[in-house]
Amino acid sequence: MKKYIFIFCILSVFFTSCIWERGDKDRRPTQRGKEIHECWFAITDFVLNSSVQTAFYLNAWLSADSLGRIEIEDKYFSNQRIRVDENGNYLIYKGDVLRTSINTHQTLLSDNGSAWEVLSYDDDDSYDDDDDQLMNKYGFNDGRLNVRCVGAGCWEIASDLFISPEESSPMAGDTVSWNLRLTAATTPVKLSESAYQLEGAGIYYLGYALLNYQIDTPIQQAANQRGAIDWTGGKVSLTARMENREDIQVGAEYIGNGQVRIDYKGIKEDWDLE
Amino acid sequence: MKRTITFFLLLSLLATTGWAQSDESQSEPSWKQQLHRHEAHFTIGDPIIAAATTDNLWFFTLTSHDPWSEYHPWWWFEPDQYDGITWSSFALNAGYSYRVAKWFWVGGNVSYCGFYKPVYDRPTGVRDHYEYTHLFSVIPQVRFSWVNKPIVTCYSEIGVGFSVVDFNRNTKSTFVQFAGQLTFVGVQVGYKWYGSAELGVGPMGLFRLGFGYRFNGHKNN
Numbered sequence: 001m002k003k004y005i006f007i008f009c010i011l012s013v014f015f016t017s018c019i020w021e022r023g024d025k026d027r028r029p030t031q032r033g034k035e036i037h038e039c040w041f042a043i044t045d046f047v048l049n050s051s052v053q054t055a056f057y058l059n060a061w062l063s064a065d066s067l068g069r070i071e072i073e074d075k076y077f078s079n080q081r082i083r084v085d086e087n088g089n090y091l092i093y094k095g096d097v098l099r100t101s102i103n104t105h106q107t108l109l110s111d112n113g114s115a116w117e118v119l120s121y122d123d124d125d126s127y128d129d130d131d132d133q134l135m136n137k138y139g140f141n142d143g144r145l146n147v148r149c150v151g152a153g154c155w156e157i158a159s160d161l162f163i164s165p166e167e168s169s170p171m172a173g174d175t176v177s178w179n180l181r182l183t184a185a186t187t188p189v190k191l192s193e194s195a196y197q198l199e200g201a202g203i204y205y206l207g208y209a210l211l212n213y214q215i216d217t218p219i220q221q222a223a224n225q226r227g228a229i230d231w232t233g234g235k236v237s238l239t240a241r242m243e244n245r246e247d248i249q250v251g252a253e254y255i256g257n258g259q260v261r262i263d264y265k266g267i268k269e270d271w272d273l274e
Numbered sequence: 275m276k277r278t279i280t281f282f283l284l285l286s287l288l289a290t291t292g293w294a295q296s297d298e299s300q301s302e303p304s305w306k307q308q309l310h311r312h313e314a315h316f317t318i319g320d321p322i323i324a325a326a327t328t329d330n331l332w333f334f335t336l337t338s339h340d341p342w343s344e345y346h347p348w349w350w351f352e353p354d355q356y357d358g359i360t361w362s363s364f365a366l367n368a369g370y371s372y373r374v375a376k377w378f379w380v381g382g383n384v385s386y387c388g389f390y391k392p393v394y395d396r397p398t399g400v401r402d403h404y405e406y407t408h409l410f411s412v413i414p415q416v417r418f419s420w421v422n423k424p425i426v427t428c429y430s431e432i433g434v435g436f437s438v439v440d441f442n443r444n445t446k447s448t449f450v451q452f453a454g455q456l457t458f459v460g461v462q463v464g465y466k467w468y469g470s471a472e473l474g475v476g477p478m479g480l481f482r483l484g485f486g487y488r489f490n491g492h493k494n495n
Contacts, residue, residue, distance in 0.1 A: 018361050018362055018363070018364065019359055019360070019361060019362075020321065020325070020330070020360040020361060020362035020389060021330075021357075021359065021360035021391075022359060023356065023357045023358045023359045023360065023391070024356035024357045026356060026396075027356050027394070027396065027399075028396075029396055029397045029398070029399065030397075031354075031356075031396055032350060032354050032396065035349075035350065036350055039347070206347045207347065208347070208348070209347035209348075209350070209351070211347070240347060240350050240351075242347065242348075242350075242351050245351040246351075248350055248351070264397070265397045267397060
């Protein structure tokens with residue numbers, strides 16, 4: 001018996017010492033589908049929680065009386081300043097850096113038919129590197145968004161981008177566009193804590209690839225106090241496209257508890273929504 | 275006075291040297307009678323330098339994971355695969371040395387180091403193909419031994435040769451590259467059969483352990 005234990009130990013040491021590299025950790029079958037969904041989710045999250053969020057904060061500020069404005073400034077613009085230029089644009093500065101410029105056309109965002117133009121600027125201090133990458137590369141036309149109130153408690157968020165004919169893209173020379181339709185019972189102030197419903201379709205531009213999306217079943221966000229996106233229902237279909245490559249199809253269903261069910265190549269797996 | 279002292283010292287030195295030579299030639303046997311002149315040896319060494327020269331050093335490789343890959347659509351359209359465990363044979367070295375002088379040896383080593391990695395299709399988990407790198411080295415060496423006892427030998431070595439690299443990773447390729455092995459310190463303990471430990475740098479390993487056999491030696495009577 002001792003002999004076998006000895007041989008086993010020797011062989012174990014020999015074989016384990018020959019492992020040079022452990023290999024990839026990402027071995028789940030739907031890993032790639034999850035990555036494609038994460039890209040779509042990150043861009044959408046960024047759209048909602050940067051430019052659109054600033055627009056709703058400003059709408060709350062414009063709707064409030066002087067006392068309420070102070071409260072909103074303390075809460076949502078604590079290290080920022082709101083100024084108005086000669087054209088009536090609201091300029092939001094962080095320190096001496098212009099972060100956002102919003103043309104409200106003298107309307108409130110909660111007014112039916114209002115159309116705001118939101119222009120966000122790069123600011124290395126205010127966004128982390130990931131956000132900067134998204135901001136600069138994907139989905140935005142120089143950071144310009146249009147937010148329109150198309151009905152009571154319903155807003156359409158849209159952007160388009162002309163792709164240079166020289167760029168290596170399946171739609172080089174064309175305009176790609178996307179939209180999101182946000183519906184809420186009351187005008188939201190802080191989106192990540194508010195209940196709303198999200199619909200929409202379009203194309204996010206990813207440099208030499210495109211990401212088509214179609215929200216098949218409206219995405220449901222539950223009201224919460226955590227301040228984080230909490231999508232509890234809804235489905236989105238994604239198609240990643242690149243020139244001379246086969247399209248990649250991914251389905252994502254939000255199942256609550258911070259999880260998303262990814263459908264990739266006929267395999268369904270649940271992942272944490274990050 | 276200085277001249278006298280210098281003369282005395284030189285005289286003492288000559289006398290001592292003469293006595294030593296006379297003593298060695300008359301009462302001590304030649305190193306050829308005491309020490310073996312041939313040896314064959316086998317060592318196993320770590321594969322760090324072999325890995326570095328063939329792009330298998332994972333913390334230095336150009337193909338390491340890109341933290342931005344999740345948002346890098348280029349990767350989405352690459353084959354959906356994952357790498358399994360990379361196995362290494364470590365550096366397996368065999369050689370021969372001939373003692374030309376008591377402190378000087380010539381010889382050579384042949385060395386092999388391999389890396390093998392299965393690549394799996396991610397959605398199905400089925401193995402798609404194997405990737406490998408073979409590194410064969412031929413390194414002639416000279417050795418300078420600075421402790422030369424019948425049981426213990428300490429030495430340093432330097433060798434220059436070439437390696438043949440044969441790999442299959444995305445593409446297949448075979449090429450020849452320079453190979454050099456420098457051993458800072460080596461120690462052998464044993465008479466005919468001996469064990470050895472070496473510290474140096476080169477494709478045969480930074481640290482090597484092994485054994486060898488000496489022959490054609492004569493024991494002092």
